[in-house]
Amino acid sequence: MARKKEYIEEEVIDKAMHLFWQNGYENTSMNMLEKEMGINKFSIYSSFGSKHGVFIRSLKAYKAKVNFMFEEFKNASNGVEDIKKFFYDSIAISALEGNYKGCLVTNTYNEFSESEDKLIKEEMASFMRNLKGLFIEKLKMDTAKDEETILKQANFLLLAKHGLAAAARVNSKEEIEDYIELTFRNI
Secondary structure, three states: OOOOOOOOHHHHHHHHHHHHHHHOOOOOOHHHHHHHHOOOHHHHHHHHOOHHHHHHHHHHHHHHHHHHHHHHHHHOOOOHHHHHHHHHHHHHHHHOOOOOOOOHHHHHHHHOOOOOOHHHHHHHHHHHHHHHHHHHHHHOOOOOOOHHHHHHHHHHHHHHHHHHHHHOOOOOHHHHHHHHHHHHHOO
16 A cells, blocks of 8 residues: 655655755755655655656746746836846845745756756756747837847847856845846847
C-alpha cells in the first residue's frame, strides 16, 4: 500500500525554488533541499524524480510567481513606457518578503549557458522568446519605427534585462535606477 504524502507539493517546491534562487542549481545539494523542503530524500525522489526534477518544477513555480507582472505588462498599452515599467517592476520583485535579489530565470540562463541540458535550455529559450515577443509588441506601438529598428531594440532590451537582473544582485538602488533611465534614453 502506498504511503500518503505528508506534505503539499506546491509548498515544498516554493521552498526549493527560493533555495535555487539564492544558491543556483550547482551550489544546491540534495541535503540542502531535504533540509529546506522539510522532507526526506526518498520523498523528493518519489515525487520529483531527482534534483533536476525539483529544479524544473521550481522554474515553473517561479514563472507562475512572476506571471502577474507579465500579464500586467502584456495588457498595458503605452509602448516603451510599459517596457520601462516592466524593468522597474522586475526589480521590485526582489524587495518582496522572502525573495532574493536578481532573477531566477536570468541566474539559470547564465548558469546553464554552457550546458547541454535540453530541458532547461528549452525552458530558458521559451521564456526569452516570450519576453522578446512582448518587447517587439510594445515597440511596434511607435509607428515611426521600422521593423529592423524594432528587432534591434528588442534584442538590446533583452540583453539590458539580463544585465539589470545581474546588477540587481549587487548594485545600489540609485545605480539600478540610473541603469534603467539610461537604457530608455535612446529607445
